[in-house]
Amino acid sequence: MTLSRLYPELANGQKMEPKDYTITALPALTDNYIWIISNNKDAIVIDPTIAKPVSQYLQQHNLKLKAILLTHPHGDHIGGVAELVNLFQPQVVDNFKGQLSDDMLVSIDGFPGFRIITTPGHMYEHVCYLLDSTHLFCGDTLFSLGCGRVFTGDFQAMYNSLNKIKALVNSNSGLSNLNTNANDLQLKKTILCYPAHEYTMRNYEFTVAIDDGNNKYYEPLSANINSRLLTTGISLPVNLEDELNYNLFLRTDDPRIWPIVGAKAGVQVEDAFSCFYHLRQLRNNF
Numbered sequence: 696m697t698l699s700r701l702y703p704e705l706a707n708g709q710k711m712e713p714k715d716y717t718i719t720a721l722p723a724l725t726d727n728y729i730w731i732i733s734n735n736k737d738a739i740v741i742d743p744t745i746a747k748p749v750s751q752y753l754q755q756h757n758l759k760l761k762a763i764l765l766t767h768p769h770g771d772h773i774g775g776v777a778e779l780v781n782l783f784q785p786q787v788v789d790n791f792k793g794q795l796s797d798d799m800l801v802s803i804d805g806f807p808g809f810r811i812i813t814t815p816g817h818m819y820e821h822v823c824y825l826l827d828s829t830h831l832f833c834g835d836t837l838f839s840l841g842c843g844r845v846f847t848g849d850f851q852a853m854y855n856s857l858n859k860i861k862a863l864v865n866s867n868s869g870l871s872n873l874n875t876n877a878n879d880l881q882l883k884k885t886i887l888c889y890p891a892h893e894y895t896m897r898n899y900e901f902t903v904a905i906d907d908g909n910n911k912y913y914e915p916l917s918a919n920i921n922s923r924l925l926t927t928g929i930s931l932p933v934n935l936e937d938e939l940n941y942n943l944f945l946r947t948d949d950p951r952i953w954p955i956v957g958a959k960a961g962v963q964v965e966d967a968f969s970c971f972y973h974l975r976q977l978r979n980n981f
């Protein structure tokens with residue numbers, strides 16, 4: 696594994712070899728997901744809550760654990776690390792001492808790179824990992840239809856972190872907003888989000904309770920979440936563009952949302968940050 700400050704696939708003008716890999720959720724505790732990425736011989740695990748489901752999966756699929764990537768040091772994200780390190784000696788990547796930055800790429804043999812996105816707010820050390828410009832492992836920063844609690848108390852940092860995630864949709868297209876004909880739209884790459892918890896239905900309930908005058912807008916979501924939970928037991932991953940359309944925490948720059956949140960919070964909301972702040976407080980008490 697190397698940690699570089701350049702994106703190799705961009706630096707030399709060549710794309711890395713396309714590699715086949717799969718991403719699987721291993722449920723743990725009451726609502727955690729451990730995400731495991733594997734090719735036909737190696738695996739990388741994100742936030743191993745506990746070791747057992749990971750070691751079982753590795754054994755079942757005859758895989759070697761090459762690396763553990765950690766989003767932040769909460770116990771339900773790192774609980775399995777010591778045992779997995781002891782069993783398999785993987786590399787461990789984390790930002791617990793603030794050693795990672797946004798211009799870094801984690802390269803692990805046999806897999807595309809993981810771009811580091813620092814996302815302080817839930818905890819100062821929080822980082823997200825964007826695999827292959829497509830798969831965003833967002834820990835406890837972004838949930839489907841919600842976002843993480845701001846344990847640092849630094850709401851501005853959390854707001855900035857969510858904006859950084861939002862900006863990935865546009866930066867990924869590599870195109871200006873003025874230049875969106877049908878061909879260009881096809882070039883736009885989808886980003887899928889892989890949060891660390893199954894909070895989607897509760898967040899849906901919160902969303903329709905806050906935006907109660909527009910419940911029809913959210914109706915298709917409810918059927919979709921329910922059918923995914925019934926058929927696969929998991930509502931994730933979710934498309935970042937859908938989140939931009941439906942997740943209130945990513946829509947705080949829309950002035951139409953301000954009076955809706957203001958009325959529920961009993962305050963005057965006149966800017967995006969204060970909309971975010973009050974929305975997060977409302978969610979804490981929901």
Ligand SMILES: [Zn+2]
Binds near residue numbers: 767769817835
């Ligand atoms: Zn956490």
